Amino acid sequence: MGESISDKGQCDTLPALLAYNVKNFGNQPAYREKEYGIWQSWTWAEAGAEIRNLSLGLLSIGVKTGDYIAIIGRNRPHLYWAMLAAQEVRAIPVPVYQDSVADEIAYVLEHCEARFVFAENQEQVDKVLDIKDKLPNLEAILFLDPRGMRKYDRAHLHDYREIQLEGQKAPAKLVKERDKRLQEQSGKDSCAMLYTSGTTGRPKGVVLSNDNIIKTSQASCEFDGLKSTDSVLAYLPMAWVGDFIFSIGQATWTGFCVCCPENTETMQHDLKEIGPSYFFAPPRYFEGVLTDVMIRMEDAGFVQRHLFNSFMGHAQKVGGAILDGQAVSPMDKLKYQLGKIFVYGPLLNTLGMSNIRVGYTAGEAIGPEIFNFYRSLGINLKQLYGQTEASVFITQQPDGQVRSDTVGVPSPGVELRIDDKGEVFYRSPGVFVEYFKNPESTKDTKDKEGWVATGDAGFIENESGHLRIIDRAKDVGKMKDGRLFAPKYVENKLKFFPTILEAVLFGAGMDRCTAFINIDLQAVGNWAERHNIAYSSYQELAGHPEVYGMVKDHIDEVNRSLADDEMLSGCQVHRFLILHKELDADDGELTRTRKVRRRVIEEKFKELIDALYGGKGEIFTKTEVTYEDGSKGAISATLRIEDAVIAKAGASQGEAA
Amino acid sequence: MSMQSAQSAQGYVTADGRKIGGPVMEMENITLRFGGVTAIQDISFDILEGEIRAIIGPNGAGKSSMLNVINGFYHPQEGRILYHGEERKPLKPYQIAYQGIARTFQNIALFKGMTTLDNIMTGRLTHMKTNLLSQALWWGRAEKEEVENREIVEKIIDFLEIQTIRKTPVGRLPYGLQKRVELGRALAAEPSLLLLDEPMAGMNVEEKEDMSRFILDVNDEFGTTIALIEHDMGVVMDIADRVVVMDYGKKIGDGTPAEVRSNQAVIDAYLGVSHD
Numbered sequence: 024m025g026e027s028i029s030d031k032g033q034c035d036t037l038p039a040l041l042a043y044n045v046k047n048f049g050n051q052p053a054y055r056e057k058e059y060g061i062w063q064s065w066t067w068a069e070a071g072a073e074i075r076n077l078s079l080g081l082l083s084i085g086v087k088t089g090d091y092i093a094i095i096g097r098n099r100p101h102l103y104w105a106m107l108a109a110q111e112v113r114a115i116p117v118p119v120y121q122d123s124v125a126d127e128i129a130y131v132l133e134h135c136e137a138r139f140v141f142a143e144n145q146e147q148v149d150k151v152l153d154i155k156d157k158l159p160n161l162e163a164i165l166f167l168d169p170r171g172m173r174k175y176d177r178a179h180l181h182d183y184r185e186i187q188l189e190g191q192k193a194p195a196k197l198v199k200e201r202d203k204r205l206q207e208q209s210g211k212d213s214c215a216m217l218y219t220s221g222t223t224g225r226p227k228g229v230v231l232s233n234d235n236i237i238k239t240s241q242a243s244c245e246f247d248g249l250k251s252t253d254s255v256l257a258y259l260p261m262a263w264v265g266d267f268i269f270s271i272g273q274a275t276w277t278g279f280c281v282c283c284p285e286n287t288e289t290m291q292h293d294l295k296e297i298g299p300s301y302f303f304a305p306p307r308y309f310e311g312v313l314t315d316v317m318i319r320m321e322d323a324g325f326v327q328r329h330l331f332n333s334f335m336g337h338a339q340k341v342g343g344a345i346l347d348g349q350a351v352s353p354m355d356k357l358k359y360q361l362g363k364i365f366v367y368g369p370l371l372n373t374l375g376m377s378n379i380r381v382g383y384t385a386g387e388a389i390g391p392e393i394f395n396f397y398r399s400l401g402i403n404l405k406q407l408y409g410q411t412e413a414s415v416f417i418t419q420q421p422d423g424q425v426r427s428d429t430v431g432v433p434s435p436g437v438e439l440r441i442d443d444k445g446e447v448f449y450r451s452p453g454v455f456v457e458y459f460k461n462p463e464s465t466k467d468t469k470d471k472e473g474w475v476a477t478g479d480a481g482f483i484e485n486e487s488g489h490l491r492i493i494d495r496a497k498d499v500g501k502m503k504d505g506r507l508f509a510p511k512y513v514e515n516k517l518k519f520f521p522t523i524l525e526a527v528l529f530g531a532g533m534d535r536c537t538a539f540i541n542i543d544l545q546a547v548g549n550w551a552e553r554h555n556i557a558y559s560s561y562q563e564l565a566g567h568p569e570v571y572g573m574v575k576d577h578i579d580e581v582n583r584s585l586a587d588d589e590m591l592s593g594c595q596v597h598r599f600l601i602l603h604k605e606l607d608a609d610d611g612e613l614t615r616t617r618k619v620r621r622r623v624i625e626e627k628f629k630e631l632i633d634a635l636y637g638g639k640g641e642i643f644t645k646t647e648v649t650y651e652d653g654s655k656g657a658i659s660a661t662l663r664i665e666d667a668v669i670a671k672a673g674a675s676q677g678e679a680a
Numbered sequence: 681m682s683m684q685s686a687q688s689a690q691g692y693v694t695a696d697g698r699k700i701g702g703p704v705m706e707m708e709n710i711t712l713r714f715g716g717v718t719a720i721q722d723i724s725f726d727i728l729e730g731e732i733r734a735i736i737g738p739n740g741a742g743k744s745s746m747l748n749v750i751n752g753f754y755h756p757q758e759g760r761i762l763y764h765g766e767e768r769k770p771l772k773p774y775q776i777a778y779q780g781i782a783r784t785f786q787n788i789a790l791f792k793g794m795t796t797l798d799n800i801m802t803g804r805l806t807h808m809k810t811n812l813l814s815q816a817l818w819w820g821r822a823e824k825e826e827v828e829n830r831e832i833v834e835k836i837i838d839f840l841e842i843q844t845i846r847k848t849p850v851g852r853l854p855y856g857l858q859k860r861v862e863l864g865r866a867l868a869a870e871p872s873l874l875l876l877d878e879p880m881a882g883m884n885v886e887e888k889e890d891m892s893r894f895i896l897d898v899n900d901e902f903g904t905t906i907a908l909i910e911h912d913m914g915v916v917m918d919i920a921d922r923v924v925v926m927d928y929g930k931k932i933g934d935g936t937p938a939e940v941r942s943n944q945a946v947i948d949a950y951l952g953v954s955h956d
Contacts, residue, residue: 058838059831059834059835059837059838060830060834060837060843060846061834170839170897170901171893171896171897171900171901173900173901174696174697174698174900285843286841286843286844288843288844289843289844292844650886651886652889
């Protein structure tokens with residue numbers, strides 16, 4: 024074993040690691056995908072052969088060293104192979120968000136000058152064909168699912184499997200060429216280019232080298248003891264750096280199995296069937312599942328509800344301690360074991376979380392109640408803090424030191440620094456090479472010594488050495504009277520209520536804060552049902568006086584908790600309104616990873632913000648919306664604006680509402 | 681009419697390059713009466729292999745009756761029906777099921793308590809040969825047969841993108857999805873002629889777009905001959921190869937969407953005529 028590890032250490036590219044896995048884990052499952060209702064699987068040996076055929080096929084259609092190859096589609100083994108096959112012939116894979124509208128795809132494909140595109144199906148092929156006039160470099164599109172494309176002009180359109188067949192019978196010349204390119208490549212070569220979601224402005228292409236990916240994967244796998252027998256469900260967008268690290272980087276490094284759901288909507292069901300041991304989900308997911316469980320428990324019978332409540336109460340008390348290996352009384356331990364039989368075990372099984380050994384969440388703050396709920400059930404859920412530019416890992420929480428309000432200690436090999444303005448900087452082997460075709464931004468973000476600005480404000484806790492993030496550095500501002508304005512901090516507090524899906528706080532440079540609220544249709548809908556509130560649309564529900572009343576109670580509660588925080592007491596919400604539409608990435612209000620785009624919202628809803636600061640009790644507004652197919656429409660509504668109660672800070676005099 | 685019969689004889693090639701073959705079904709001078717009411721009056725037209733044939737008309741024009749005549753549920757008092765070139769005799773219900781014509785209904789007719797999967801499986805019934813006992817005991821050929829049929833059903837589920845609701849009782853599904861399940865069941869029969877009774881009725885724009893795509897894909901992938909009744913003129917004109925227009929039980933137009941659109945009788949039937 025010792026020999027093979029040193030062997031693996033010499034693999035400095037992903038194709039080399041793939042070859043290592045084929046040799047050492049040839050018979051172990053590498054990829055699984057549910058298709059036609061059955062889990063299909065490919066061993067490393069089979070996957071290796073598929074990838075080899077594809078890479079030879081790519082040579083046969085003229086892929087050159089240094090070509091950029093875009094990949095558009097949902098998580099499927101074949102598309103992961105496409106990335107590895109591209110790397111085998113020294114092309115650089117560029118995964119693209121599959122739900123992007125044609126414009127966004129056009130920008131990326133144009134910017135990276137993609138010569139080839141892998142498109143999952145007709146929908147994606149159509150998107151690319153729509154914009155092909157803007158793409159002079161585009162040579163061909165390869166599609167995976169031939170359905171509906173019988174009549175398409177095949178001149179620049181190839182069937183994935185036909186290209187593989189082409190590769191299978193490739194002449195010796197091409198086989199030699201492939202071997203040559205495999206030989207030539209090194210750790211310094213680009214491994215992939217990933218476009219950042221772009222909270223501000225156009226997305227930037229982050230170039231990551233093989234060294235970046237492999238060293239980061241190695242360090243993070245060792246940190247959590249990931250093994251070749253682990254498995255992960257690949258369901259997050261392939262264009263997101265996290266999926267690239269988990270499903271390509273770490274999977275290729277350790278040789279664990281990557282499982283792909285049948286389709287996007289069946290994810291929850293497939294998760295249950297696969298029961299992965301390594302799991303990542305954004306806080307939004309954990310929130311959603313918890314809301315779902317709670318709604319279902321409210322509808323359950325008396326006995327079930329009683330069992331659930333009493334055992335969950337107990338788990339809240341001792342579950343976290345048991346997970347962290349702290350001592351608890353034998354009686355408590357016994358009751359916890361009983362709970363495992365009656366409640367926790369079956370619940371985890373239903374959620375598909377029975378086997379999770381290592382679970383991570385990141386991207387946004389997670390509510391303490393939500394975080395503790397999962398930990399008390401015995402799931403080793405931890406937080407990490409990362410960025411595309413860092414190949415994900417900047418900090419992560421070690422087992423046994425898990426808290427909801429920090430993001431953990433620096434990952435192995437990462438150095439941290441906080442500058443005098445409070446912004447977090449890091450330096451690590453995972454630090455990106457450059458922004459593609461954008462030396463200025465590269466220079467702004469990464470200095471000569473390799474320190475990268477995160478753009479986040481935070482501080483390192485003295486006692487624990489854990490990093491705490493407050494907000495985006497540029498969003499942290501000052502109010503008119505100089506008090507600190509940290510919108511995300513307040514928004515997160517609001518979003519911890521299951522009924523509030525999204526919140527946007529305003530107040531920079533103003534004398535008081537105001538907020539937009541987006542309700543969660545599922546949670547509020549259920550609440551409405553139980554309270555006999557009739558509604559016919561999202562808009563009507565959002566404007567309902569009782570919904571306003573409930574949201575106001577939540578805001579008042581947040582105000583009270585803010586009042587106790589000396590630094591942030593100025594951020595209490597004075598006035599608010601509930602938006603008549605859900606903030607949507609298609610309308611540009613959220614990024615594809617569902618982060619709020621503050622500037623866009625400020626511009627688009629300017630009249631609403633003015634109304635919040637004016638004295639009016641309601642305002643009429645008309646908003647343009649974009650449908651999934653890119654066509655536009657408009658919705659109009661009269662929104663009510665309400666005042667919230669401003670809490671007084673503890674004993675100090677506080678301000679009047 | 682002359683152009684029509686020319687097409688019927690040797691088939692034709694559509695604008696997008698699909699080859700349309702000889703007639704699957706020919707209706708000759710069909711008249712159907714319910715007591716004193718004449719639902720269909722002396723109508724003749726044909727359905728060619730591989731084409732999408734639409735029957736349109738205002739409310740009460742006799743479209744659904746026409747569909748029921750095509751699948752053999754109603755037997756017309758006058759006229760001849762040729763199916764695959766042979767004259768069709770009046771059929772018993774079970775014979776209707778076995779003749780290779782599958783259909784969906786205007787008011788969804790699924791087994792509400794059964795799952796999507798089971799509903800589509802019922803579409804395979806005419807292809808199963810083992811007896812009730814061995815099916816119940818899951819023994820011998822029955823097991824193999826069910827596996828084979830399940831595979832076909834799974835391909836249909838994949839085709840219609842309804843994996844999410846595979847195990848959901850159809851009664852709990854929204855209307856648009858139920859329509860899709862019904863299409864799935866009809867497809868499962870591997871029909872040589874597929875009849876769709878108002879497949880888009882009651883759907884929103886997005887659901888209509890999805891359904892149109894599925895209809896085109898079914899025709900394209902499996903080469904299935906499709907006859908459909910539809911109210912939504914826009915949809916019909918987009919997807920049909922040829923259109924029969926009915927009004928008050930009579931045929932008032934027949935031809936390609938472009939021809940039908942410029943036909944004065946059709947325009948009058950849809951927009952009304954002034955009687956001064």
